[in-house]
Amino acid sequence: MRVRRKGSDAEQWLPASPEAFIWLRLCLAELGLLNPNDPIWWTLRRRDHGNGLRHQPMNYDALRAVLRRVNALLGTNYTMHDLRHTAALRMSRDESLSLRDVQTILGHAHLSTTADIYLIEDEARVIRRVAEHLAARELRAQQPPPPVAVGYHATDLDVLFGGLPR
Numbered sequence: 001m002r003v004r005r006k007g008s009d010a011e012q013w014l015p016a017s018p019e020a021f022i023w024l025r026l027c028l029a030e031l032g033l034l035n036p037n038d039p040i041w042w043t044l045r046r047r048d049h050g051n052g053l054r055h056q057p058m059n060y061d062a063l064r065a066v067l068r069r070v071n072a073l074l075g076t077n078y079t080m081h082d083l084r085h086t087a088a089l090r091m092s093r094d095e096s097l098s099l100r101d102v103q104t105i106l107g108h109a110h111l112s113t114t115a116d117i118y119l120i121e122d123e124a125r126v127i128r129r130v131a132e133h134l135a136a137r138e139l140r141a142q143q144p145p146p147p148v149a150v151g152y153h154a155t156d157l158d159v160l161f162g163g164l165p166r
Helices: 020-030 059-075 080-092 099-106 109-116 121-144 154-160
Strands: 003-004 010-015 042-048 053-057
Touching: 059 080, 080 099, 080 109, 099 109
Parallel strands: none
Antiparallel strands: 003 010, 042 053
């Protein structure tokens, strides 16, 4: 899916889920036909700018207006940046995405920007991984050492590997 960046107005192609295209199809069914260069997302409200009532593109200002109304109803203070930040954190914690993938999707020029902001570790996950590491290390320590391969002498391997206990 092609997006236009807010700050630079640059165009970028990004991956999209099958579900995104289902929602897109449902929205387009309500709007009718679009021209090839028209934006995809449109407001539900119609405005008259001199040529009759027409839907308006869901641009930055329109989405901010939607969030203002939602925040007033919910008593919250969510912003588009909050949504971006939440999505970025979820992507950065997904083991199937690399940090480069997240950088590309976010449009950061430098990988360090992505890493400095979004490589925040959840303490519970760190504690769980360390506990798993220690348990695995303990399990390995309880295992007997592998047998010496044919043609090698145990004393030679002890010298080579610093006298590991057998």
